[in-house]
Amino acid sequence: MRRLFSGIAILVSGAASLSAQPVDPAGTASNAVENATVSQLPAVSEFVRFGQYSEALAILNQEDAGGLRPEEAKVYRGIMAWRQGQIQAAEGYFRDAIAMNPGYDSGHFNLGELAYSRRDFEEALNAYRAVIAIDETNPVAQLKGLLCLIQLDRQSDADEWMKTIHYSSKNPLFYYAHAVRHFQRGETDAGMYFVVAARQLFARSDNQIFLTFLLEQGWITPAEMNREI
Secondary structure, three states, X not given: OOOOOOOOEOOOOOOOOOOOOOEOHHHOHHHOOOOOOOOOXXXXXXXXXXXXXXXXXXXXXXXXXXXXXHHHHHHHHHHHHHHOXXXXXXXXXXXXXXXXXXXXXXXXXHHHHHHHHOOOHHHHHHHHHHHXXXXXXXXXXXXXXXXXXXXXXXXXXXHHHHOOOOOOOOOOHHHHHHHHHHHHOOOHHHHHHHHHHHHHHOOXXXXXXXXXHXXXXXXXXXXXXXXXX
16 A cells, blocks of 8 residues: 655654644655665664653754664754754754755755744745745645645635645545635535545555645544544
8 A cells, every 4th residue: 555655754743733843864865864774763763753852852862863864864863853842952952953955855845834823824825835846746845835835824825825736646636726715715525526536546644644734724623534444
């Protein structure tokens, strides 16, 4: 069963009401570790996922950071800081990662998620644009950019953004983008039509992150999110 991400998206406890989450560098296909046989990225990923920060830091504090690239290590430190409520520190780590490697999409994406959680939609939009400039097929950044424009009430820009989103058999972005536009206009039945279509065509794991966005916006209920299709 194909998944949008090869790794785990790490949710933040007590995050703002708008859906935002730091994303593990192991979870974006474009950031695969170049030498996975010697890197301890999977170990760090699991430690961070389960909140075992001392164990993760023991690897990150090694002279070679366990074989991780410097920007990867910075993003992991940022994720841990964010999950512990250290927002300024998290932002600093994400910006450090970007400064080390401007082409590192996980740095930009996590910075965008942090800005989105603080309702700084302009900064979040800029970060998602940076992700798309690096990986134009990133479906989550594309949908989050659309949500930013809606939050900013830039409806004509949202219409233009929609023109860049095309059907793909690889992910359900097309369906959820149309669902978002319908829900935003109060067209609930039309929005649910696209949600149901996406859930019929794609794996549950592919749908879950997009359903979370709709849930956080109040456009669907937990029962609707968890309903089997």
